[in-house]
Each structure stands twice: as structure tokens, then as C-alpha cells.
Amino acid sequence: MKRILTLILLVGASFSLKAQEDTREADSLRHEFGRQSLKSFTQKSTPYADTLDSGNPAVKVVLYNNGTYRYVKDLSFVAAEDVFTEYWDTRTVDPYKEEPDAIPDRFSLWIVDTLDSYVCPYVVKPRSQYGYRHGRRHQGIDLPYPTGTPVPVAFDGRVRISDYVGGYGNLVVVRHANGLETFYGHLSKRNVEPGEWVSAGDIIGLGGSTGRSTGPHLHFETRYRGAAFDPSWLIDFETGTLRHRLLRIRSWYFNPNQRYVQSIDDEDEIFRTDEEDRLLAEEQAKKEAAARAAAEAAAMRYHTVRNGDTLYGIALKYGTTVKSICQLNGIKETTVLQVGRRLRVR
Numbered sequence: 001m002k003r004i005l006t007l008i009l010l011v012g013a014s015f016s017l018k019a020q021e022d023t024r025e026a027d028s029l030r031h032e033f034g035r036q037s038l039k040s041f042t043q044k045s046t047p048y049a050d051t052l053d054s055g056n057p058a059v060k061v062v063l064y065n066n067g068t069y070r071y072v073k074d075l076s077f078v079a080a081e082d083v084f085t086e087y088w089d090t091r092t093v094d095p096y097k098e099e100p101d102a103i104p105d106r107f108s109l110w111i112v113d114t115l116d117s118y119v120c121p122y123v124v125k126p127r128s129q130y131g132y133r134h135g136r137r138h139q140g141i142d143l144p145y146p147t148g149t150p151v152p153v154a155f156d157g158r159v160r161i162s163d164y165v166g167g168y169g170n171l172v173v174v175r176h177a178n179g180l181e182t183f184y185g186h187l188s189k190r191n192v193e194p195g196e197w198v199s200a201g202d203i204i205g206l207g208g209s210t211g212r213s214t215g216p217h218l219h220f221e222t223r224y225r226g227a228a229f230d231p232s233w234l235i236d237f238e239t240g241t242l243r244h245r246l247l248r249i250r251s252w253y254f255n256p257n258q259r260y261v262q263s264i265d266d267e268d269e270i271f272r273t274d275e276e277d278r279l280l281a282e283e284q285a286k287k288e289a290a291a292r293a294a295a296e297a298a299a300m301r302y303h304t305v306r307n308g309d310t311l312y313g314i315a316l317k318y319g320t321t322v323k324s325i326c327q328l329n330g331i332k333e334t335t336v337l338q339v340g341r342r343l344r345v346r
Contacts, residue, residue, distance in 0.1 A: 109247045111244065119153070148188060152202060155200050157176035159204070183219070189206040229258075300344060301318065301344070
């Protein structure tokens with residue numbers, strides 16, 4: 001009986017190790033897939049012929065007239081998700097009103113998967129970058145955009161705002177299933193209404209120069225729970241490429257001074273593990289402590305007591321005070337100074 005129990009434990013342990021290996025492999029593949037970029041695609045204009053059940057009540061199969069098909073989410077299920085019910089406000093630009101500290105230090109967002117699509121709003125070199133501009137915070141980027149040019153939505157989602165909003169002029173805000181929101185400002189015309197569902201590539205408006213604008217352009221923002229970050233972390237607008245299918249976000253992305261960086265060293269820093277961050281922080285703390293100690297040692301000065309020296313005379317000589325000398329050496333103002341004693345005066 002004991003041998004049987006031992007065998008069962010060994011087999012169980014073997015299965016457990018195999019499960020751990022499978023999980024690690026799955027996580028590795030998931031990460032590898034998430035790091036892959038994605039080219040903007042042209043929305044299909046082929047009309048669909050029918051929809052079929054997929055076996056998953058939240059997913060449907062759409063059949064097109066040209067014989068192709070695609071899996072799509074059933075909007076009746078998507079509409080009930082928290083992301084489309086909580087903080088849903090069709091007038092307020094930032095309904096969350098959260099402090100920056102409320103955002104996790106790091107987290108990941110799936111931007112596209114097998115059920116979500118992507119279309120670059122416009123392939124062009126941005127005219128004005130994210131960050132401070134003329135002393136004011138610029139929370140997105142500006143893309144040169146001729147008036148009347150159709151503006152496609154970047155990802156599948158639901159229109160939260162379609163209105164004329166102050167400096168934005170005609171503004172459309174679309175919330176996506178991952179919690180991300182994309183903003184499209186200065187439009188000459190809005191083609192959608194709040195509550196409408198849109199698919200990547202659908203035309204939500206026309207380019208223009210409404211609101212606080214010096215000429216035709218599209219103001220494009222990306223926000224998460226009301227906090228803006230540089231859209232260039234997400235999209236390379238000069239090529240139209242979505243940089244990553246899985247976007248790993250750090251809290252410092254939301255700093256208005258923090259723009260996208262693309263060097264290998266910067267990428268490595270962004271994707272460090274928590275343990276690596278902890279070790280690096282400890283190493284940095286040690287270096288800083290050593291530097292402080294070295295600076296203090298370099299600033300230290302000493303005086304060797306001679307015949308006739310007094311604490312007042314020594315303090316006067318070195319531009320300090322009797323109280324300071326006493327504190328540095330653990331003595332009192334009444335202490336009798338012995339010739340040859342070494343006193344720290346700084």
C-alpha cells in the first residue's frame with residue numbers, strides 16, 4: 001500500500017511539473033504573439049450572407065458572399081460587460097476623474113486578438129507630438145488631415161461621445177473592450193452617435209479644423225481610465241503599424257513629459273520583470289548610499305588639539321559652532337580638551 005501511495009504521489013508530481021511547463025510554454029507563446037506588430041488592414045466591403053452560432057454564445061460566425069468567414073463578438077453579450085456600463089458618460093471627457101496613483105504600476109492590455117481588428121486612422125508623419133506645447137499639456141498627437149477626408153476608427157468599440165467639446169471642436173470618443181479609449185478631434189463632421197457600435201475601419205467623421213485649431217488636422221488621443229499616454233507607444237503612424245498586439249503599460253507612460261522611446265535599451269527596461277526591477281532598485285540604492293558616504297567623508301575635517309586651544313577658538317577658526325563640534329564628537333561644552341586629541345569640526 002505504501003508503494004502504491006508513493007507511486008501515486010510521484011505520478012501526481014510528474015503531472016504537476018508537466019502542467020507548470022505547459023503553462024510556462026503557453027505564457028511564452030502568448031507573450032511572443034503579443035509582441036508581434038500588425039499592419040493596418042483595409043476593411044472588407046464584401047456584404048455578409050449569414051451568421052451562424054459558433055458554440056460559444058458570445059461569439060458568432062459571419063459568412064460573406066465571397067465564401068470567406070470571420071468570428072465576431074455578439075454585441076448583446078459585449079454590451080453587458082462592465083467596461084461598457086461603468087463610468088459611461090456621453091458628455092464628460094474624463095468620467096473617471098482618478099488620481100494618477102490609482103493606475104497600477106504595470107499592466108497589460110490586449111489591443112487586438114482573433115476577434116478584434118485594427119486600422120490606422122491615417123498613415124502620415126505626426127505634425128505635433130504628445131507632451132507640453134507652448135506651456136500647455138498636449139494629450140495626444142496631431143496628424144495632418146485635409147478637411148473632408150474620411151476618418152476611420154482604429155479599433156472595434158462603442159461610441160461614448162459624439163459632440164462639440166470646447167477646444168476639441170467636433171469630437172468622437174470610442175471606448176474599446178479592453179478599457180482603452182481613442183479620441184478623434186477637430187472633425188468637420190461627425191458620422192456617429194453615442195451608443196453606436198463601430199468596427200475598425202468604420203468612418204466616424206470627416207477631417208477638419210473645428211475648435212482650438214490653426215489648420216486642418218486630426219487630434220488623436222489614447223487614454224486608459226481617463227489618463228492619456230503617448231499614442232506612439234501604440235501606433236507607428238509613419239508606417240501605419242500597430243507596434244504590439246499586447247501592450248504592456250507602465251504607470252510612468254502617463255507622465256506628460258514621457259514620450260515614446262524606441263531604442264533596444266529602453267524596450268528592455270520597459271519589459272523587465274518585477275524581480276529584475278527590485279534587484280536593480282536595490283543596486284541603485286547601494287550606489288547612492290555609497291556616493292553619499294563618500295561625499296560625507298570628503299567633506300569631513302578634523303583638528304588636533306594643541307596647548308591653549310578652546311572649543312570657542314576652534315569653532316571660530318573653522319567657521320562652525322561649539323554646539324556643532326560637541327554633537328559631532330559626543331562631548332559637552334564643559335569637556336576639558338586634552339592636547340593631541342583629534343576633534344571632528346565638519
